[in-house]
Amino acid sequence: xxxxxxxxxxxxxxxxxxxxxxxxxxxxxxxxxxxxxxxxxxxxxxxxxxxxxxxxxxxxxxxxxxxxxxxxxxxxxxxxxxxxxxxxxxxxxxxxxxxxxxxxxxxxxxxxxxxxxxxxxxxxxxxxxxxxxxxxxxxxxxxxxxxxxxxxxxxxxxxxxxxxxxxxxxxxxxxxxxxxxxxxxxxxxxxxxxxxxxxxxxxxxxxxxxxxxxxxxxxxxxxxxxxxxxxxxxxxxxxxxxxxxxxxxxxxxxxxxxxxxxxxxxxxxxxxxxxxxxxxxxxxxxxxxxxxxxxxxxxxxxxxxxxxxxxxxxxxxxxxxxxxxxxxxxxxxxxxxxxxxxxxxxxxxxxxxxxxxxxxxxxxxxxxxxxxxxxxxxxxxxxxxxxxxxxxxxxxxxxxxxxxxxxxxxxxxxxxxxxxxxxxxxxxxxxxxxxxxxxxxxxxxxxxxxxxxxxxxxxxxxxxxxxxxxxxxxxxxxxxxxxxxxxxxxxxxxxxxxxxxxxxxxxxxxxxxxxxxxxxxxxxxxxxxxxxxxxxxxxxxxxxxxxxxxxxxxxxxxxxxxxxxxxxxxxxxxxxxxxxxxxxxxxxxxxxxxxxxxxxxxxxxxxx
Ligand code: G6P
Numbered sequence: 350x351x352x353x354x355x356x357x358x359x360x361x362x363x364x365x366x367x368x369x370x371x372x373x374x375x376x377x378x379x380x381x382x383x384x385x386x387x388x389x390x391x392x393x394x395x396x397x398x399x400x401x402x403x404x405x406x407x408x409x410x411x412x413x414x415x416x417x418x419x420x421x422x423x424x425x426x427x428x429x430x431x432x433x434x435x436x437x438x439x440x441x442x443x444x445x446x447x448x449x450x451x452x453x454x455x456x457x458x459x460x461x462x463x464x465x466x467x468x469x470x471x472x473x474x475x476x477x478x479x480x481x482x483x484x485x486x487x488x489x490x491x492x493x494x495x496x497x498x499x500x501x502x503x504x505x506x507x508x509x510x511x512x513x514x515x516x517x518x519x520x521x522x523x524x525x526x527x528x529x530x531x532x533x534x535x536x537x538x539x540x541x542x543x544x545x546x547x548x549x550x551x552x553x554x555x556x557x558x559x560x561x562x563x564x565x566x567x568x569x570x571x572x573x574x575x576x577x578x579x580x581x582x583x584x585x586x587x588x589x590x591x592x593x594x595x596x597x598x599x600x601x602x603x604x605x606x607x608x609x610x611x612x613x614x615x616x617x618x619x620x621x622x623x624x625x626x627x628x629x630x631x632x633x634x635x636x637x638x639x640x641x642x643x644x645x646x647x648x649x650x651x652x653x654x655x656x657x658x659x660x661x662x663x664x665x666x667x668x669x670x671x672x673x674x675x676x677x678x679x680x681x682x683x684x685x686x687x688x689x690x691x692x693x694x695x696x697x698x699x700x701x702x703x704x705x706x707x708x709x710x711x712x713x714x715x716x717x718x719x720x721x722x723x724x725x726x727x728x729x730x731x732x733x734x735x736x737x738x739x740x741x742x743x744x745x746x747x748x749x750x751x752x753x754x755x756x757x758x759x760x761x762x763x764x765x766x767x768x769x770x771x772x773x774x775x776x777x778x779x780x781x782x783x784x785x786x787x788x789x790x791x792x793x794x795x796x797x798x799x800x801x802x803x804x805x806x807x808x809x810x811x812x813x814x815x816x817x818x819x820x821x822x823x824x825x826x827x828x829x830x831x832x833x834x835x836x837x838x839x840x841x842x843x844x845x846x847x848x849x850x851x852x853x854x855x856x857x858x859x860x861x862x863x864x865x866x867x868x869x870x871x872x873x874x875x876x877x878x879x880x881x882x883x884x885x886x887x888x889x890x891x892x893x894x895x896x897x898x899x900x901x902x903x904x905x906x907x908x909x910x911x912x913x914x915x916x917x918x919x920x921x922x923x924x925x926x927x928x929x930x931x932x933x934x935x936x937x938x939x940x941x942x943x944x945x946x947x948x949x950x951x952x953x954x955x956x957x
Contacts, residue, residue, distance in 0.1 A: 351376075351378070351421060351422060351423050351424050351436070351448075351449070351450035351451075351541070352370060352373030352374075352376050352378065352421065352422040352450065352540075352541045352542065352545070353419070353420070353421055353448050353449075353450050353507055353508075353509050353528070353539065353540060353541045354366050354369035354370055354373070354419070354420040354421075354509075354538070354539065354540050354541075354545050354546075355418065355419040355420070355448070355509035355519050355521060355538060355539040355540070355564075356369070356416075356417065356418060356519070356533075356536060356537070356538050357416065357417040357517075357518070357519040357536050357537055357564050357565060357566060358416060358417075358533060358535045358536015358537065358566050359416060359535040359536060359566060360416065360535055360536065361410065361414060361415070361416065362385050362410075362413075362415055362416055362417055362418035363383060363385050363407060363409075363410025363411070363413040363414075363415070363418060364409060364410035364411075365410075365538070365549070366383045366385075366410070366418050366419070366420035367383065367400065367403065367404055367407070367409065367410050367420065368548065369420065369538070369540055369545035369546060370383075370400055370403075370420050370421070370422050370545070371400055372544040372545045372547070372548075372590065372594075373422055373540070373541060373542060373544065373545050374400065374422065375544075375594045375745060376422065376424070376541070376542070376742075376743060377424050377742075377743025377744075377745065378422035378423055378424050378743075379397065379398075379423060379424060379425050379430035379725075379726065380395065380396060380397040380398065380422075380423045380425075380430050380431070380432070380434070380435035381395065381396065381398075381399075381400050381402075381403045381420070381421065381422045381423065381435065382394060382395025382396065382403065382420065382421055382423075382435045382436050382437055382448075383395070383403065383407070383410075383413065383418055383419070383420040383421070383437070384418055384419050384420075384437040384439075384446045384448075384511060385413040385414070385415035385417070385418035386415045386416075386417050386418065386511060386513065386516045387413065387414055387415045388414075388415065388516075390443065390444075390513060391439070391443060391444070391446045391511050391513050392413055392415075393437050393439065393443075393446065394406050394407050394412075394413060395421075395432060395435035395436065395437065396432055396435060397430050397431050397432050397435060400422070416536075416566075417511065417516060417517070417518075417519055418511070419437060419446065419447075419448045419509035419510075419511055419519070419539075420448065421435070421436035421437060421448035421449075421450075421509075423435050423436055424725075424742065424743050425724075425725035425726050426452055426475070426725055426738070426740065427452075427456070427473055427474050427475045427476075427725075428472060428473025428474050428725075429473070429725065429726035429730075429731070430725070430726045433471060433472050433473075434472045434473055434474050436448045436449060436474075436476060438472060438474060438476045438477045438479070438480045439480050440480045440481055440483065440484035441468065441469065441481070441484065443513070444512065444513035444514065445480055445483045445484055445487065445510070445511070445512055445513070446480070446510070446511045446513075447476060447479050447480050447483070447508055447509065447510050447511075448476075448508065448509045449475075449476040449479060449506055449507070449508050450506070450507045450526045450527070450528075450541050451504060451505035451506035451507060451524075451525065451526035452475060452504045452505055452506075452615065452619060452740065453475040453476070453478060453479065453502050453503070453504045453506065454503045454504035454618065454619040455502070455503040455504065456475035456478045456504075459478045459482060459501065459502070460477075460478050463478065463481045463482065463485065466485065468481040468484075468485075475504075479498065479502070479506070479508065482498045482501060482502075483495070483498055483510065486498055487512070489514070491510070491512045491515055491518065491520055491563075492520075492561065492563065492572060492576055493576070495510065495520060495522055495561055496561065496574050496575070496576055499522065499524070499559070499561075499574055500574070502524075504524075504525075504618075504619065505524060505525035505526045505615070506522070506523065506524055506525070506526055507521070507522075507523040507524075507526035507527060507528035507541060507556075508520075508521060508522050508523070509521050509539055510522070517565055517566065518563055518564065518565055519537065519539070519563075519564040519565075520561065520562065520563055520564070521539045521556070521561070521562045521564070522556075522560065522561045522562070523556045523557075523558065523559075523560065524558050524559060525558060526541070527541050527542060528540075528541060528555075528556040529541075529542070529543060529546070529553050529554065529555055529556060530553070530554050530556060530562055530564070530569060531546045531549065531550040531551075531552060531553045531554070531583070532550060532552060532568060532569065532583070533546070533549040533550045534549070534550075535566070536564075536566050537564040537565070537566075537568065537569050538550065539562070539564070542593070542594075542596070543586055543588065543593040543596075544590050544593040544594050547586070547588075547590055547593055551585055551586050551587065552583040552584070552585055552586075553583055553584055553585075553586050554571075554581050554582070554583045554584070555584070556571075559573060559574045560572070560573060560579060560581075561573075561574070561576075599938070600746065600934075600938075600944045600945050601745040601746040601945045602746035602748055602750060602838070602934055602944050602945055603934060603944075605744055605745070605746055605750050605751045606750045606751070606797060606927075606930055606931070606934070607797055608741075608742070608751045609750060609751045609754045609790075609793050609797070609927070610789075610790035610791070610793045610794045610797075611790070612739075612740065612741040612742065612751040612752070612754055612755045613754055613755060613758050613789055613790050613793060613923065614790045615740035615741075615742075615755075616739050616740045616741070616755040616758040616759060616762075617758050617761075617762060617786055617787070619740070620762055621783060621786075621787075624776075624780060624783075625769070625779070626762050626765055626766045626769070626779075626783075628737060628762060628763065628766055630735070630736065630737060630738075631719065631735040631736075631737060632734075632735055633735060635770050638766070638767060638770045639770055639771065640689055641669060641689060641690075641691045641767070642669070642670070642687075642688075642689030642690065643669065643670045643671070643672075643687070643689060643690045643691070644659075644663055644669050644670070644671040644672070644690070644691050644692075644693060645671075645672050645673075645674065645679075645684070645686065645690055645691070645692045645693070645711070645716075646659050646660065646671060646672070646673040646674070646692075646693045646694075646695065647673075647674050647675075647676045647679045647692060647693070647694050647695075647704065647707040647708075647711070648673075648675075648676055648694060648695040648696060648701075648704055649675060649676050649677065649696075649701050649703055649704055649954070650701075650749070650833070650954075651697075651749045651752075651753045651756075651830055651833060652695040652696050652697060652701075652704070652749075652753070652756060653673065653675055653676075653695070654753070654826060654827075654829045654830040654833065655695055655753055655756035655757055655760060655830075656673040656674075656693075656695050657673050657825075657826040657829060658757060658760060658823060658826040658827070658922050659671065659673065659693075659695075659760040659764070660672070660673045660826075661822055661823040661826060661919075662760060662761065662764045662823070662919050663760075663763075663764050663767070665919065666764045666765070666767075666768045666773070666774070666919055667764050667765075667767035667768040667771060667773060668768075668771070668773060669767060675703075676694070676701065676703035676704040676706070676707040677703040679707045679710065680703060680706045680707045680710050684710070684711075684714070686711060686714045686715070686716040690716050691716070691717055691718075691719060692707075692708070692711040692716045692717070692718045692719070693718075693719045693720075693721060693763075694707060694708045694711075694718060694719070694720050694721070694729055694733065695721045695722075695756055696720070696721070696722055696723070696727075696729050697722075697723040697724070697739075697741075697744060697749055697752035697753075697756075698723070698724050698727060698952070698953040699720070699722040699723065699724040699727020699728055699729040699730050700724070700727050700728055700729070700953050700955050701729075701953065701954050701955070702954060702955050703954075704729060705728050705729055705732070708720070708729055708732055708733060709732070712732070712734075717734050717735070718732075718733045718734050718735075719733060719734065719735045719736070719737065720732075720733030720735070720736045720737070721736075721737050721739060721756060721759045721760070722736055722737075722738060722739070723738065723739045723740075723741050723744070723752045723755065723756075724743075725738060737759050737762075737763070739752060739755035739756055739758070739759050740755060741754070741755035744952070745945065745952075746944070746945045747837070747945065747946055747947055747950050747951065747952045748834055748837050748838050748933075748944075748947065748950075750834075750930050753830065753926070754793070754923060754926065757920075757922055757923050757926075758786075758789075758923070761782075761786060761919065761920060764919070765779060765782055765783075781917075782917050782919075785916050785917040785920055786917075786920065788914075788916065789916065789920060789923050789924070792913075792914045792916065792924055793923065793924065793927055795914060796913070796914075796924060796927035796928060797927060797931070799911075799928070799931075800931050800935075802911075803911070803928055803931040803932055803935060804931070804935040806893065806909060806932070807931075807932050807934075807935030807936045807939060808935065808939050810864050810936055811936060811939040811940050813841050813863075813864050813936075814841070814842065815841070815842045815843065815844075815858065815863060816832070816835055816841055816842070816843040816844075816863075816864045816865070816866065817832075817843065817844055817845075817846060817851075817855065817858075817859070817863065817864075817865045817866070817885075817890075818831045818832040818835075818843060818844070818845040818846070818865075818866045818867075818868070818929075819845070819846050819847075819848040819851060819865060819866070819867050819868070819878075819881060819885075820845075820847070820848055820867065820868040820869065820878075821847060821848050821849060821869075821871065821874045821877060821878060821881075822871050822874060823870070823871060823918075823919070823921065823922060824868040824869060824870055824871060824874075824878075824921070824922075824925065825845065825846075825847045825848070826922060827868055827921075827922045827925045827926055827929070828845040828846070828866070828868055829845040830922075830926060830929070831845070831866060831868070831925075831926065831929030831930075831932070831933070832844060832845035833845075834929060834930055834933040834934075835929075835932065835933040835936065837933075837947050837950060838933055838934070838937040838942055838944050838947045839933055839936040839937040839940055839942055840940075840942060840947075840948070841936065848867070848877070848878055848881040849877070849881065851881060851884065851885070852884065856884065856885065856888065859885050859888040859889060859890050860888070860889055861889035862889060862890075862891060863885075863889065863890045863891070864890070864891050864893065865882075865885050865890040865891070865892045865893070866892075866893045866895070866929065866932070867881070867882050867892055867893070867894045867895070867896075867907065868894075868895045868896070868925050868929075869894060869895070869896040869897075869900060869903075870895075870896060870897055870913065870918065870921035870924075870925055871918055871921070872897075872899070872918070875896075875900050875902065879902050879906045882894065882906050882907055883906065886906075886907075886908075891908050891909075892906075892907040892908050892909070893907065893908070893909045893910075893911070893932075894906065894907035894909070894910045894911070895910075895911045895913065895925050895928055895929070896910065896911075896912065896913065897912065897913055897915060897921075898912045898913070898914070898915065899915075911928045913925060
C-alpha cells in the first residue's frame with residue numbers, strides 16, 4: 350500500500366522524508382520518490398526499486414536542500430512499477446506537485462477531459478490526473494483549488510500537495526485512505542501511518558474524511574470541504590515502533606484480517622458502474638465473453654481454494670463448465686485446452702513459480718489466459734492476456750487473509766458478469782446480487798467484532814491434535830481454506846472433507862473430543878449437513894458449526910454455533926471464512942506460535 354510522508358519546518362526536509370518513508374517500508378512498495386522546494390522550484394527525485402536507491406540518488410537527502418517537501422512509497426495500482434509512474438507527480442510546469450495514496454475511480458473520464466484541454470500525461474497513473482486537475486482549477490488560492498478537485502474525484506485518496514508559489518505551506522487532504530498529521534518540535538508532518546512520524550512527535554491528529562489541512566512552520570489549520578475551519582484534537586500515541594507498524598494490532602495477520610472490509614470494497618467498488626459490472630480492463634467484449642465455453646482455473650495454496658469456490662459459482666450461476674486445478678499438477682499433465690477455453694490463474698504475489706509455469710503452459714497451447722492478481726506489474730500480471738487486479742494492498746503475514754477475500758470478490762464479479770452476458774441473470778436479479786455484495790464489508794466487520802467469543806472458544810483447543818473441517822458444495826471450498834489456515838499457523842494437523850465423503854474413511858479417525866468444524870450455509874443442504882454432524886457427534890466429536898441464522902436445527906445439532914448474517918448463497922464464503930480465520934489465529938496465538946512467519950513457509954514461493 351502506498352505510503353505518504355510530508356514535512357514543513359525549520360529542518361532540512363529530505364532526510365526527514367527519507368527516514369519517514371523507511372518507517373513505512375513494512376507496508377510494501379515497488380518504487381519511491383520525494384519532492385522538496387529548494388527556494389526557487391520544487392525538485393523531485395524518484396525511482397523504481399528500494400529506498401536505498403533513492404537514498405543513493407539524493408546522497409541521503411543532501412542534494413535536495415529545502416525545508417518543505419513530500420515523499421511517497423508506491424505500491425503499483427494504475428501502471429506498472431517504473432521511474433515514471435513513481436510519485437510525486439506534477440502539473441505541466443512542475444509548480445504543483447502531489448503524492449497520493451488511494452485509487453481515483455473516475456480517473457479515465459477525468460483524464461479524457463483534461464486531454465481535451467491539452468493537458469499532456471507522462472505516466473499511466475491515476476494520480477497524475479490530480480496534479481493536472483489542481484492546475485486546471487488553481488487561481489492562486491490552494492484551498493479553493495483543492496476543494497474544487499475534491500468535488501470532481503471519485504474514489505479514495507490521501508494527498509500531500511506542494512504549490513510552488515506558496516512555498517511556506519504544505520497541504521494535505523483525505524477521503525477513505527489513512528492520513529495523520531503531527532506537530533513536531535520545529536514544524537509539522539503528515540503521514541499515512543504513525544511509525545513515519547513517531548521519532549518526531551507522539552501527538553498525532555487523525556484526519557477525517559473530507560478534511561483539508563494547511564500547514565506552515567508554525568502550525569496547522571483544518572478545514573472542511575466548504576473551506577470552513579474545523580477544530581481538531583490530537584491524541585498521544587505511546588506505541589513503540591513495532592506496534593505502530595501493526596497499527597496497534599498484535600500481529601500483521603490480525604491487522605490484515607481487519608483490513609478485509611476495505612480490501613473487499615476496494616475490489617468491487619471501482620467496478621460497479623451504472624448499475625452493472627464494468628470489467629473493461631479485461632479487454633474482452635461481450636461477444637468474446639460469450640465465446641467462453643469452459644473455464645480452467647489454476648492456482649496454488651489459498652488462491653487455489655478461491656478457485657475451488659469459483660468452480661461452484663461459475664457452474665452454478667453462469668453455467669460454465671469449470672475445472673479447478675493445482676498449478677503444480679496442471680503444468681505437468683499435458684492438459685487438453687480446446688477452443689473456447691479460458692484459463693484463469695489466481696495469485697496474490699503474481700510470482701508463484703508453479704502458477705507462472707501453468708500460465709506459460711496454457712499460453713503455449715493457444716489458450717487465452719486471465720490473471721487474477723494482487724501485485725501490479727508482477728510476472729503473472731505481465732504475461733497474462735488479461736488481468737483483473739484484486740485491490741487488497743500488500744500483505745505481510747505469510748498466511749493470506751485479505752488477498753484471499755479480495756480474490757473471492759473478483760470471482761463473484763466475473764461470474765455475475767458472465768451470467769448477465771449470457772442472459773441467465775436478469776437486470777433485477779443482478780441488482781439484487783450487487784446489493785448483497787455491497788453489504789459484505791459491513792457484515793465482515795460485524796463478524797470480526799465477534800473475535801472475543803471465538804478467542805474463548807479457541808483457547809479450549811490449544812492442545813488439539815487433529816481437527817476436521819467439513820462442508821458440502823461451496824462450504825466444502827471454505828472448509829479447505831479454514832483447514833489450511835489452521836494447519837499453517839498453529840501446526841495442528843487438520844483436514845478438510847466433503848461432508849458426504851466422511852463415511853468412506855475419515856470417520857474412523859473421529860474419537861472422543863475430536864474437534865470438527867462444520868460449515869453449512871446452503872439451505873438445501875442443511876438437512877444433509879445435520880446428518881453428517883450427527884454422525885461425527887455420535888462418535889464423540891465436538892462440533893463447531895458455522896451457519897446462517899435461519900438454520901433452526903443448528904443449536905440442537907451442534908455443540909457450539911456461530912451465526913453468519915444473511916447474504917446471497919454464492920457469497921457466503923466471504924462471511925464463513927472470518928470465524929475460521931479468527932479460530933486459527935487465536936489457536937496459534939494461544940500456542941505461542943510465530944503467527945506472521947510460520948515455520949517452513951514463505952509468502953511468495955518462487956521456486957518449484
Ligand atoms: C504460499 C503462501 C500462500 C499462498 C500461496 C500461493 O504458499 O504462503 O498464502 O496462497 O503461496 O501464492 P500466490 O502468491 O500465488 O497467491
